Amino acid sequence: MEPKIALVTGASRGIGEAISRELSKNGYITYAASRGSNEHQNDNHLIHLPMDLSSEASIREAFSIIEQKHGVLDVLVNNAAVMINKPFEQLEQEDWEDTYTTNVFGPIQCIQRAFPLMKDRGGRIINISSIMTERPLPQSALYTSSKHALNGLGEALAEEWYPNRIFLTKLCIGATYTDLWKGVEGFTQDDMLHVDDVARTAAFIAQTPLHVRMDEIKMTPPKGVL
Template sequence: MSKVVLITGGSSGIGKAIGEYLTKKGCIVYGTSRSPQKYSDSCSFSLLRLDVLQPESISEAVSEIIKKEGKLDVVINNAGVGITGPIEETPSEEIKKAFETNLYGPIEVIKAVLPQMRQQKSGHIINITSIAGYMGLPYRGIYSASKAALEITTEAFRMEVQQFGIKMTNVAPGDFATNIAAGRYHAPVLDDSPYKTAYSNTLNMMNEHVDQGEDPKKMAAVVYKIIETGNPRIHYKVGASLQKFSIVLKRILPDKVYERMLLKHYKIK
């Protein structure tokens, strides 16, 4: 039987690429968006309204899928928000919003689908995190922290739900060519800021990395492979070799050596 898949944030970028790939592989895919009517003509799969900041919209979308299909096999928590800026100068409300979207939102989605998966005695929840979640990156500290929190939460959640036959996996992408930069919150570069030069240079570098990022289809292929794996790993990293190797270096290098490496990379004195 075809697997029924729910993808949050499925109207563009990595989420859309995953949805289109899984549809071609025979899955029944439901993507979500806060405004699905804007994208319905450009997607090859169904789009439902879902805002991860609104628990009632999560419940409604999940209930609609179960009513139509009678089951829910795979949930991919892809919806997220980018945020950059010196932590000192980042508005508190934007910090809270980032954590609400990148951490609390996925948790609410998981809580909404667990009763159905427990009843089925099966299911697979895949959380899209980030390679940035494995290290504190300058001027991306809040984003790194929110994704790191999701990584660790998944580790604990996974152990709690194994007894019900439910799998849970993290997939951490590096830089992919998507429109994430357009929707990212940027703390403004202030003329009188002590961080002005370093932050401005780092911001330009981050945008270049996204523009030169890899094809999201690569991410989609990995996600499909994970879904088809009987005993998936806890953590997967997908991206350029150097980005994945940076995680290895953090594990083996002394902290201050690794810090100097990052400072040199981002040209921060």
């Protein structure tokens, strides 16, 4: 059987790394894309791929590698994101540009380049979203608004591309324990999802046959947002 091909952004650590490992464990040739990809070793199913979401040339080069080697892409996971927590009145133009470049404009370019690699045999695009789009927290206006933009794009393309059997799923997650939370007072690993929880769900979406459409999956810790 011809192997399935997956690409995960923001895959050097945390959720992206866990999703990449889970997909490769399930037989996908998985490209784990990040700016620090050269720091990791490859194996037969897990290949670290340089990609800077702020650079159109870098994104084009990464997709060119996949196209030349395989000619197809079955799964794209838009995971890479940055979060700047500040009061709205303190946000500067640079904060907006940095956040939207990584959280919105980079994924848009990835989705555009994924389409021609998926259109012949179908595929799945998983956009990692946040429960803060439904239950926002204070000082999260920048991050939350960027996730709303990605959600809206995915919902529109789900209607546009289903005739091609290209399905977009919003994987909406609550607080997930990563290095960002280490040492933060008042929050413990026990209060949050684990990265492997998210990875298993992403792999479930990826492996579901293409006669099934899943527009949204929501997962949170027992307390909800946190």
